[in-house]
Amino acid sequence: KPADAEALVHRAGTLVTENTVPEIRAHIMRAESIIADIAGNKKRREEILKQIASVLGPRSPRYKFHLWDLIFFLAQHGRAAERQEDIRTLESMCNEHFRKERIVLVKFFNALETGNAIEALQLLPQIETSPHLHRSAPQDPVVGYQALLAMMADRTPRRFPAMTSTAPTWVRVIRALLARDPDEALRLARLDASRHPDALFAAGFHSFNLVRAELAAGNWDAARRLLEMRRERGSCHPMEDFFAARVCLLSGDRNQAADIFARLARRMASLNARPRLGFELDLAVEMKGCDLLDIISPQAAHEEPLAAQQERPSAQTTDRPSASPSPIDSIIGFSESTRTIRELVSKFADLDAPVLITGETGTGKEVVARALHLAGKRADKPFIAVNCGSIAETILESELFGHERGAFTGADRATKGLFEDAGEGTIFLDEIGEIPPHLQRALLRVLETGEIRAVGSTRTRKIQCRILAATNADLESLAREDRFRKDLLFRLQRLGIHIPPLRERREDILPLAQHFLDMGRRPGLKAELSQEAKEVLLRYDWPGNVRELRNVIERMRLMHSDKLSYGVQDMDIKFRPTQLQTAAQQS
Structure with a gap:
């Protein structure tokens, strides 16, 4: 119940005064950062965690625990290299209350996210056997990581062990991509997203699976929208740029792709994450050798033939219609x-x-x-x-x-x-x-x-x-x-x-639904809803108002990115309130 938790944290915040000890203030701020994380707002979580460190100061007995929160967050994004000095400081503070396994966890997840598979495989047994680590990061089960790391270390599909239906679905998506089977990867990625919708906005390796699969299948519009949604939520993973470059390639903007990739390559080098980039290129089924040459060419990010410059619209006008709406x-x-x-x-x-x-x-x-x-x-x-x-x-x-x-x-x-x-x-x-x-x-x-x-x-x-x-x-x-x-x-x-509220202006429901259906599509592409689907939307009371309607439509689009016509069967009823489920069944 995140809304209830947010209300409680806010209430606690109103009780804080200038005389409140920093440790209590830090505890409330940490709860606020967790709520932001649940909502997918990683940027806000990072901001708060950094604020906590400044509120406490190194002399506080709780400082090391809150600093670890920040560094672990960065490790989940492959960014622990930004705080190497702090990691060494934490290592010197380890004792029976602040165990060294915490540092192992940071190093493992950072190695995983940067693609340093051998290092991560060496650390994995310590995590699997430690009785303390699961309490440190209950949201990050290690199930499936060994299979992923094995694929990272040796990317030859014929050497991978056969995967049964009991293997984590997100791992099977990766294997399908390495086996150059984009259809199976997309099927599995959509299935996993329908079961775990919040994973789309998480920080881990698997959170990009639906983006990977959509791109591999050539659905760059759907991938672009997914990336936009992540950014709107507050995502801050360095790999966002890699997928943005692939979107640009598929949409025909090779120069923009080269610009993004050049920036990404520099960032990956600073984070010791080039192995991750190499692995992601192996998963990019839709990319051909000439694509790779284009985006890594030293001149590609800065030069283009004069004829191409003359033919291509300027950046100021490309995304803007001729007559701007009011x-x-x-x-x-x-x-x-x-x-x-x-x-x-x-x-x-x-x-x-x-x-x-x-x-x-x-x-x-x-x-x-x-x-x-x-x-x-x-x-x-x-x-x-x-x-x-x-x-x-x-x-x-x-x-x-x-x-x-x-x-x-x-x-x-x-x-x-x-x-x-x-x-x-x-x-x-x-x-x-x-x-x-x-x-x-x-x-x-x-x-x-x-x-x-x-x-x-x-x-x-x-x-x-x-x-x-x-x-x-x-x-x-x-x-x-x-x-x-x-x-x-x-x-x-x-x-x-x-x-x-939306229930008092039902004439707005279908225009809003159509707007969300068409938002971000290429010019000339227009989606449609079946009459049954329209009736379902009109009968529902929408307690979450326009925001809830947008979420329902966007989720339907994400799960069926290859469609332009949608019916009741495409609505993700499993995750909708009972009232909508009943309405759909009656239709």
């Missing part, structure tokens, strides 16, 4: 309430006054906020979105307003806050109902005077950005309970946009 068109739907929202966005876009956007979780509040920004005079300036409910109170103030050097432990230099980073653009404060009382006072001062005061400073500074806010809470009820300032509420309510 930002307001991003608010999709035919219902009366959606038309009203578009009209309000058009009216409010050029104003400097704050706008409060209300609606249930998943209704599209940030979409409306971005439309307000892009349709107005600040469109060419920054748009900065901040989820006030996902950042611990002690960090939120510094994030928003900045801090002076020495303002708190770990503040070794002055830093600007997001209000100043936004410049003359827009700052979007999501979940504003979650901010604590003292920050409500500070925000009221910003709205009244246009001034901020950094943490630890006695001086105020003027800001130029526009403020947009959003909430799924009933702020009037919170104000009556003295949990939200009435004067702040009055300030925010001057201009407001309410987004009804």
